[in-house]
Ligand SMILES: NC(=O)C1=CN([C@@H]2O[C@H](COP(=O)(O)OP(=O)(O)OC[C@H]3O[C@@H](n4cnc5c(N)ncnc54)[C@H](OP(=O)(O)O)[C@@H]3O)[C@@H](O)[C@H]2O)C=CC1
């Protein structure tokens with residue numbers, strides 16, 4: 458998160474009062490809100506979860522008279538020690554103004570830390586007591602009580618943590634409210650473990666209470682895919698096997714395991730990136746138009762795409778491991794876990810038969826980029842002999858520097874009749890100057906508070922994804 462670029466703004470156009478939010482069935486709520494970050498001592502919590510909460514706070518989405526934030530983990534630290542750990546991730550790196558420093562301090566004062574284990578009731582009873590005290594104070598005005606539990610934890614502890622939440626920490630207000638649980642990826646390792654995890658959590662919570670987060674669904678240009686495809690007449694007739702030659706969905710990172718080798722080695726690049734982030738993107742690129750913007754309608758269409766994906770051919774998979782991967786002391790010396798993979802997926806339906814979807818992901822490469830490249834077929838009966846210059850392409854760059862550009866052939870300006878490839882370029886940095894694009898986690902946490910599951914993974918979606926035996 459670029460902390461040097463924050464600005465305070467109430468985003469009424471993104472708010473739950475907007476027509477799109479109404480269409481998606483969101484109803485604004487008020488009343489006490491307790492946000493509990495479990496695994497508060499960890500990497501994700503400090504780098505993503507707390508900074509996202511801070512940005513929501515700055516924009517007025519977490520009013521201090523309603524909201525309290527609780528960190529929970531086993532590490533024995535005080536409230537102030539947790540605040541000290543987080544401060545460096547909230548204060549702008551390039552120097553902060555007195556106002557910015559004051560904002561950080563006010564936000565940090567909303568955070569309380571509770572230490573306890575993940576599988577015994579003592580810690581969770583204590584947590585519940587702290588939350589209830591907060592609710593008691595806030596409910597003197599409102600009455601509604603909302604509890605959001607964010608599991609920034611390894612999946613191995615999800616079942617016991619969910620059991621503890623269910624036993625000790627559910628919303629108790631008889632005046633209304635809710636309890637919701639956000640779970641991070643990876644949701645298991647294969648079909649069996651994913652189903653086991655889903656079954657265990659499903660016994661404790663109803664599907665509308667469970668938010669399976671895939672942060673790629675919160676990225677600006679991933680959220681733009683539906684608009685781009687279904688609100689533009691240009692694309693409607695072209696987006697199919699008659700016109701598109703292939704689709705490439707690419708993720709590259711210019712750093713390696715970066716201290717997370719222990720986790721990464723158990724999962725590999727396919728489970729870490731392709732099976733979740735890139736498949737979500739594929740679904741949005743390939744799905745049919747949903748009946749409406751209601752989360753269930755969108756997720757129904759995504760599931761249909763996944764159900765139409767054919768088993769992968771072994772000869773359409775390339776795996777690799779970067780040099781130096783095993784130098785990480787948390788990676789076993791004999792590890793053959795892939796850090797790079799290319800996989801070709803084929804969708805067996807009327808729209809996409811014969812069009813390869815090439816998914817590529819790699820860590821420790823020479824640059825950081827995530828993009829979708831839709832390559833069109835050659836123009837039939839080409840009178841300009843311009844084939845050598847390259848095909849039409851629509852590129853959607855998710856990061857860095859969000860952009861959508863179309864590669865087209867035009868006449869080379871001048872006296873001669875020759876052709877050249879050029880671009881229609883919508884670079885967000887230029888077109889939307891001064892607009893801060895929200896971080897994915899920021900947007901998704903706001904969705905969980907609003908009860909909007911559109912950008913979260915549904916249980917059956919997870920099952921079909923896992924079926925592909927990655
Ligand atoms: N870090 C990232 O960039 C991303 C992470 N994720 C997902 O988010 C979740 C959390 O990730 P991350 O923060 O990196 O993980 P960490 O390894 O930092 O773990 C988070 C916290 O969980 C506790 N913990 C760690 N290992 C165990 C264990 N074996 N048993 C019980 N508790 C444990 C520790 O807290 P304590 O000991 O104090 O209790 C730790 O501070 C994971 O599911 C991960 O896949 C998803 C996207 C990106």
Ligand SMILES: O=C1O[C@H](COP(=O)(O)O)[C@@H](O)[C@H](O)[C@H]1O
Nearest residue numbers: 642672710729730734827856897
């Ligand atoms: O989920 C994960 O994503 C990050 C990449 O996220 P991005 O938003 O920076 O593209 C990746 O580094 C990590 O390995 C993976 O677990």
